[in-house]
Amino acid sequence: MAVIECVPNVSEGRRADVVEALVNAIRRVPDVRLLDYSSDSAHNRSVITMAGDAAPLKDAVLALFDAAIPAIDLRTQTGEHPRLGAVDVVPFIPIEGVKMEACVALVKETAAEVARRFQVPVYLYEEASSNPARKNLEDIRRGEFEGLATKMSAPEWTPDYGPSTPHPRAGASVIGARMPLIAYNINLATDRLDVAKKIAAAIRQSSGGLRFVKAMGVKLEERGIVQVSMNLTNYEKTPMFRVFEAVRREAERYGVNVLESEIVGLVPAAALIGTAEYLLQLQGFKPNQVLETRLRAKDGT
Amino acid sequence: MAVIECVPNVSEGRRADVVEALVNAIRRVPDVRLLDYSSDSAHNRSVITMAGDAAPLKDAVLALFDAAIPAIDLRTQTGEHPRLGAVDVVPFIPIEGVKMEACVALVKETAAEVARRFQVPVYLYEEASSNPARKNLEDIRRGEFEGLATKMSAPEWTPDYGPSTPHPRAGASVIGARMPLIAYNINLATDRLDVAKKIAAAIRQSSGGLRFVKAMGVKLEERGIVQVSMNLTNYEKTPMFRVFEAVRREAERYGVNVLESEIVGLVPAAALIGTAEYLLQLQGFKPNQVLETRLRAKDGT
Numbered sequence: 001m002a003v004i005e006c007v008p009n010v011s012e013g014r015r016a017d018v019v020e021a022l023v024n025a026i027r028r029v030p031d032v033r034l035l036d037y038s039s040d041s042a043h044n045r046s047v048i049t050m051a052g053d054a055a056p057l058k059d060a061v062l063a064l065f066d067a068a069i070p071a072i073d074l075r076t077q078t079g080e081h082p083r084l085g086a087v088d089v090v091p092f093i094p095i096e097g098v099k100m101e102a103c104v105a106l107v108k109e110t111a112a113e114v115a116r117r118f119q120v121p122v123y124l125y126e127e128a129s130s131n132p133a134r135k136n137l138e139d140i141r142r143g144e145f146e147g148l149a150t151k152m153s154a155p156e157w158t159p160d161y162g163p164s165t166p167h168p169r170a171g172a173s174v175i176g177a178r179m180p181l182i183a184y185n186i187n188l189a190t191d192r193l194d195v196a197k198k199i200a201a202a203i204r205q206s207s208g209g210l211r212f213v214k215a216m217g218v219k220l221e222e223r224g225i226v227q228v229s230m231n232l233t234n235y236e237k238t239p240m241f242r243v244f245e246a247v248r249r250e251a252e253r254y255g256v257n258v259l260e261s262e263i264v265g266l267v268p269a270a271a272l273i274g275t276a277e278y279l280l281q282l283q284g285f286k287p288n289q290v291l292e293t294r295l296r297a298k299d300g301t
Numbered sequence: 302m303a304v305i306e307c308v309p310n311v312s313e314g315r316r317a318d319v320v321e322a323l324v325n326a327i328r329r330v331p332d333v334r335l336l337d338y339s340s341d342s343a344h345n346r347s348v349i350t351m352a353g354d355a356a357p358l359k360d361a362v363l364a365l366f367d368a369a370i371p372a373i374d375l376r377t378q379t380g381e382h383p384r385l386g387a388v389d390v391v392p393f394i395p396i397e398g399v400k401m402e403a404c405v406a407l408v409k410e411t412a413a414e415v416a417r418r419f420q421v422p423v424y425l426y427e428e429a430s431s432n433p434a435r436k437n438l439e440d441i442r443r444g445e446f447e448g449l450a451t452k453m454s455a456p457e458w459t460p461d462y463g464p465s466t467p468h469p470r471a472g473a474s475v476i477g478a479r480m481p482l483i484a485y486n487i488n489l490a491t492d493r494l495d496v497a498k499k500i501a502a503a504i505r506q507s508s509g510g511l512r513f514v515k516a517m518g519v520k521l522e523e524r525g526i527v528q529v530s531m532n533l534t535n536y537e538k539t540p541m542f543r544v545f546e547a548v549r550r551e552a553e554r555y556g557v558n559v560l561e562s563e564i565v566g567l568v569p570a571a572a573l574i575g576t577a578e579y580l581l582q583l584q585g586f587k588p589n590q591v592l593e594t595r596l597r598a599k600d601g602t
Contacts, residue, residue, distance in 0.1 A: 003596055033596065051596050096593060180592065187584075244581050260584040266592040269570055276576035280545050283488075283561040291481065291567040292397060292593075295304060295334065295352050 002098035004106065005035075005051045005180070008061065009089045010068055011077050013039035013046045018071045023048060025067035031056040044079025045088070051095065054106045061090055061110050065118050065173075073169045074145040084141050084148060085120065086170035092177045095268065103177040104128045111175045115162030118170070121152065122161040125176035129160075137174060145171045179212075182232040182271060183264035184240065186247045189257045193219045196226035199250040203228070203243065210246065212238035225259060235271040241278040303399035305407065306336075306352045306481070309362065310390045311369055312378055314340035314347045319372045324349060326368035332357040345380025346389070352396065355407045362391055362411050366419050366474075374470045375446040385442050385449060386421065387471035393478045396569065404478040405429045412476045416463030419471070422453065423462040426477035430461075438475060446472040480513075483533040483572060484565035485541065487548045490558045494520045497527035500551040504529070504544065511547065513539035526560060536572040542579040 012018050016039070023037050026048065036049040050060060065087050072086035090110070092103045104127055111122040129135045133156065143151045148166040151157050158164055159172060166172055188196060196217030201207045204215040212234035218227050228247055232238060248258050270287070277285055287293055313319050317340070324338050327349065337350040351361060366388050373387035391411070393404045408429040416423050430436045434457065444452045449467045452458045459465055460473060467473055489497060497518030502508045505516040513535035519528050529548055533539060549559050571588070578586055588594055 003593075005592075005596075035595070095596065240577070241580060258582060260582045262584055263586060263590055266590055266595055268592045269574065269594075272574045272577035272591070273570065275580055276541070276573035279542060279576055279580040281559060281561045283563055285564060289564055289567055290573070291306075291569045292304075293570075294336070294567055295306075295396065 002053050002094075002102065003051055003096040004054060004057055004098055004103060005049065005093040005095050006057050006061065007050075007091050007093070008048050008064055008087055010046050010048070010064070010072065011044065011074060011079070011081075011083045011086055011088050012068075012072050013044045013079065014041050019046050021071065022046070022064060022067050025063040026050055026060045029056055029060040029063055032060045040081070042079065043081035044077060045081045045083070054098075054102065057092070058106060058110045058113070061087075061175075062113060062117065065114055065120065065170075069118055069120070069167075069170045074171045075169065077145075082141050082144050084145055084171050085167075085173040087120075087173050088141075089125075089137060090173065090175040091126070092175075093180050094177070095180065100127055100177060100179070107175050107177050111161045111173075114173060114175070115159075118167070119163055120167045120170050121159035121163055121165070121172040123172060123174045124160045125174050126178040128176040137176075140174050148172060179234040179236065180266075180268050182235055182240070182267050184230045184232050184243065184261065185264065186228045186230070186244065186261045187220070187223075187259045188226050188228070188251055189259040190226060190254075191219075191224050192254070192256070193217060193226050195251070195254045195256055196228050198254075199247055200228050200230075202250050203246050204230075210238045210243060213243060232271075235268065235274070239274050239278070240271055241275045303354050303395075303403065304352055304397040305355060305358055305399055305404060306350065306394040306396050307358050307362065308351075308392050308394070309349050309365055309388055311347050311349070311365070311373065312345065312375060312380070312382075312384045312387055312389050313369075313373050314345045314380065315342050320347050322372065323347070323365060323368050326364040327351060327361045330357055330361040330364055333361045341382070343380070344382035345378060346382045346384070355399075355403065358393070359407060359411045359414070362388075362476075363414060363418065366415055366421065366471075370419055370421070370468075370471045375472050376470065378446075383442050383445050385446055385472050386468075386474040388421075388474050389442075390426075390438060391474065391476045392427070393476075394481050395478070396481070401428055401478060401480070408476050408478050412462045412474075415474060415476070416460075419468070420464055421468045421471050422460035422464055422466070422473040424473060424475045425461045426475050427479040429477040438477075441475050449473060480535040480537065481567075481569050483536055483541070483568050485531045485533050485544065485562065486565065487529045487531070487545065487562045488521070488524075488560045489527050489529070489552055490560040491527060491555075492520075492525050493555070493557070494518055494527050496552070496555045496557055497529050499555075500548055501529050501531075503551050504547050505531075511539045511544060514544060533572075536569065536575070540575050540579070541572055542576045 032052040039046040068086045107128040200215035200217040203209040214231040333353040340347040412423040501516035501518040504510040515532040
């Protein structure tokens with residue numbers, strides 16, 4: 001059985017009864033694990049985390065749209081967070097026993113059904129988009145709900161699925177597939193913020209560094225040290241050990257040592273197992289050699 | 302739910318119908334996963350690997366005894382492998398969501414019930430034994446079935462459970478708890494067997510090295526290199542990265558590099574995750590930060 005994670009972001013974070021109704025719509029779908037949900041009142045936005053196999057997740061997303069469209073009206077919704085739709089963004093994330101390609105297929109099936117059933121236009125993003133100008137969520141969302149009708153009238157912003165005009169209340173939705181994010185910080189044994197900022201600039205993609213690293217230098221005032229604070233957006237292609245070694249080597253030239261690192265929140269086991277393979281110079285290691293994976297495999301003897 | 306592995310060794314590896322009957326007795330127990338079984342004709346011995354929570358595993362071991370005692374008679378059984386009983390050795394191994402102490406408790410319950418129900422004397426071993434002279438399987442099994450009656454008449458060999466005389470057909474059983482073994486080899490970029498042997502001697506417990514390492518130096522003839530071949534018997538107390546670093550540093554003094562390493566068979570995810578924690582200098586990392594662990598946790602939201 002595949003494990004896919006799905007993290008819908010909805011444009012409602014103030015009315016607790018509405019959020020509860022949306023979450024309950026997901027709770028009613030069999031074989032979907034609701035893992036977490038949280039609301040931000042200033043952003044007027046909620047993030048729901050769930051997991052399951054492809055078919056039940058698709059049902060859960062459709063149930064969420066079904067509950068959200070009558071309850072959320074973007075013509076009157078306000079909040080700090082940019083948004084294009086009532087169900088604003090829906091990323092699918094491959095976790096276990098599933099390839100990115102299968103997640104992309106699930107995205108497209110789900111998007112087609114959302115468009116058909118609710119007449120909501122859908123843009124694909126990240127790995128599900130084959131148009132380089134429409135891979136990045138920020139590019140798609142620029143102009144927000146208020147600018148959507150004008151934006152959609154341009155031929156380059158014809159949606160991937162559904163009508164070429166916004167849904168009157170629910171706008172448009174952005175559905176896609178991406179790798180799990182890892183929030184990873186490396187603390188340096190110095191109070192020099194300039195060093196952390198120079199290292200961040202050296203290792204992040206935007207200024208010439210590693211492809212799947214976002215980084216900034218920050219000061220941890222209360223501890224008197226600095227931190228290279230990162231998001232790793234594809235641990236398969238830019239692995240954790242390579243990021244760690246790159247930061248360590250950059251720090252060396254300023255005479256600074258790495259004090260420690262930390263993972264904020266969750267990390268896929270494969271990201272850590274890959275790191276161990278590197279340190280141990282493991283050859284020919286296969287994921288099914290991990291005891292827990294074997295124990296959970298479907299085929300017994 | 303806890304995951305415990307149990308690997309009974311039975312003294313029958315030639316009569317396929319008997320082995321099949323023993324395995325079928327386990328297959329009939331609900332909530333037990335039969336993972337593997339294999340027979341060795343020369344040893345006249347079969348090894349069965351299964352997993353589950355405590356209560357079903359206990360039922361499975363009792364079902365195995367129930368099937369084995371009428372089918373195996375040690376008075377006529379012969380084979381190369383030393384043995385004390387029809388169901389010779391039964392180790393329980395904590396895998397996930399369970400402490401060693403809980404496995405030891407399960408061993409004692411199972412042993413008491415085996416003794417009561419089948420009048421088979423039982424010795425506890427490894428972590429389940431509190432007697433230093435009776436921790437090691439080889440010490441308990443010395444003298445084999447043929448010497449058992451004499452051995453048991455000595456007060457220091459009174460069994461932990463059951464009668465003080467052998468079961469006429471089934472001898473005695475050794476039941477215990479231990480950590481998972483990791484078969485771990487490090488290949489050196491040299492053909493000098495003396496180097497591999499010196500490193501093995503330096504790092505293994507028996508000659509003064511690390512507590513939970515067994516090691517020997519061997520030649521890989523076809524590749525023209527040598528190997529430090531190891532069994533790691535407690536990866537929590539003697540972790541893989543410490544073993545790797547110890548071998549690497551010992552090799553350095555002979556001017557020899559580590560070429561690669563390999564894990565033979567299965568490895569617990571925790572052993573690799575611990576290695577990543579070391580390399581990344583991770584602080585405050587908790588097992589429930591591993592995404593897969595979180596996904597499998599019982600309590601959803």
